[in-house]
Amino acid sequence: MKTRIAIQGVKASFHEEAAYKYFGEDIETVECESFKKTCDMLKQGKADYVVMAIENSIAGSILPNYNLLRDYRFHIVGEVHLNIQQNLLALPGTKLSDIKFVESHPIAIRQCDEFLIDHPEWTIKEGMDTAACAKGIVENQLKNTAAIASALAAKIYGLEILERRIETNKKNATRFLILSNELVEHKNANKASLSFQTGNAVGALANVLQCFAEQNVNLSKIQSMPVVGKRNEYDFYVDVEWKKQGDYDAAIRKVLKHTINFTIMGEYIKNEKV
Structure with a gap:
């Protein structure tokens, strides 16, 4: 299976x-x-x-x-x-001048804003998913609509690529x-995603971050989200990376003393960007 x-x-x-x-x-x-x-x-x-x-x-x-x-x-x-490469897709035989509507996922639209600014005559419509917008053009035979999606979507749904690589930043x-649902242990794990809350005292978050720094554990991302229904309280989500398992273990022991609701969301192998 x-x-x-x-x-x-x-x-x-x-x-x-x-x-x-x-x-x-x-x-x-x-x-x-x-x-x-x-x-x-x-x-x-x-x-x-x-x-x-x-x-x-x-x-x-x-x-x-x-x-x-x-x-x-x-x-x-x-x-x-x-790597995300966005393309403008339409039914075979469609010209740029035929296009009145462009559909895609909101994030894909944002990724192509410079290209779209050059076409103020187009109406931009947000959809559920890049490929779903491409599929919808075929299913409904929309001759005046283009989708922003991948080259794979063009291939699978039989669409033509009118413009390639329309994303603003080519390092997108x-x-x-x-x-x-199951815990999967990686013996060579070198990255973890953690979540926790801190007290409201001055420097509370700084103290936590210092624990990582002291143990040579690199903080690669930090994100805060408000705790629902609690004013001025935040969940912090951090990603950390390490070279020596002992450094990470020691950092966690220290961090536990400075946090509440501490959770290890996952320990896994870092994936290098391609």
Whole structure:
């Protein structure tokens, strides 16, 4: 039986590309219309893993997904980086002058803002997913509509690429997390995702960060999210990297003394950007 990977979006979405990159091609992708649905699939045992985008080098952190990580408490067992190349796709034979509407995911639209500014005559419409917008053009035979999506989406749905590489920043990359209901131990783990709260005292967060620095543990990301219903209280999400396991273990022991609700969300092997 093939490993089942829940993805937000449809076939040829960037989430499916990320799943293939991490797990290989011999998998079954479970298409979901929302990130919450991917989590429900994993919780119900209808998927073995979730591939979830967490940050983009242009658009930044995908904040609602931090809430899902908090609510579902899955284990982060890996990560994968994907270079995102956006293209303008339309039905075969369509010219740029025929286009009246452009559809894509809101983040993909933001990634292509400089290209879109040059076409003020187009109406921009936000969709659920890049590949779903491409699929919709084919299903509804929309001759006046283009989608912003991957070259793979063009290939799978039989669309023509009118303009290639329309993303503003050519070093556009998205980081995806691999989530599991089961704890997967990596003997060579060198990265961890942690969450915690601190007291309101002056320097409370600085004290925590100092614990990592003293042990040569690198802080590669920090994200704060308000604690729901509690004023001036925040959950902190941090990613840390280390070269020596002993340094990381010592840092965790120190950090525990300065935090509340401390959680190791996952320890895994760092994925280098490609």
